[in-house]
């Protein structure tokens with residue numbers, strides 16, 4: 720069975736694309752067949768995390784029937800497959816978001832991850848409807864958390880399962896709202912805690928996800944732990960940070 724998962728957030732800039740890229744390559748490193756689709760048709764940037772060539776066919780062309788999925792698929796060094804979106808302004812308006820459904824259903828493998836746009840517009844709704852579950856990304860700041868709540872309610876309305884929440888750019892300082900409060904407000908399991916880590920920015924500049932470019936960084940280890948959780952692998956990173964996070968997650972999710 721192929722798990723089709725949209726990565727959503729409500730608020731922009733919280734780390735959806737970073738999560739798609741890193742969760743994707745981490746799943747591939749666990750030998751999973753994974754395809755990453757940039758379903759953010761208006762403000763796409765997944766290709767920038769990988770440095771895929773701008774001239775390659777895109778999801779826009781696939782959705783218009785001008786290209787097939789194989790032609791638009793780029794294969795990363797980890798084996799993760801990426802279907803980028805066009806960065807050209809001219810392409811943006813010429814796509815019907817509803818068509819993502821048909822494209823997604825044609826893809827087999829273990830996982831299909833869809834990167835989505837911020838907001839709660841039609842594009843995001845179509846991505847959600849084409850998925851069998853969603854993962855919500857948020858930062859530990861109220862504007863992001865309240866938007867996460869909105870998108871969770873929309874998923875529930877659409878009858879799509881919310882697998883849980885990924886907390887990204889976590890600093891663990893006094894300013895952040897408590898994770899337990901956030902968890903109970905969102906009524907969702909916390910699947911991962913990804914720290915604020917400057918290696919993420921460096922990896923984006925290097926056009927290779929942090930899991931690959933800085934595999935021992937805190938963010939990389941946290942993404943690998945998230946991937947392991949998704950596939951049910953007992954991942955024991957020899958890493959103080961990872962151990963702390965695992966313990967924190969265990970406590971948070973204990974009933």
Ligand code: ADP
Pocket residue numbers: 728730731732733734735736737738837887888889913914915916917919920923938
């Ligand atoms: P979204 O797709 O939700 O708009 P992005 O994944 O593009 O968000 O992330 C926005 C920016 O935040 C990235 O360009 C990156 O520089 C930064 N970022 C994301 N996650 C982290 C992190 N864990 N630590 C540090 N910076 C991060």
Ligand code: MG
Pocket residue numbers: 735736737759764834835
């Ligand atoms: Mg994005």
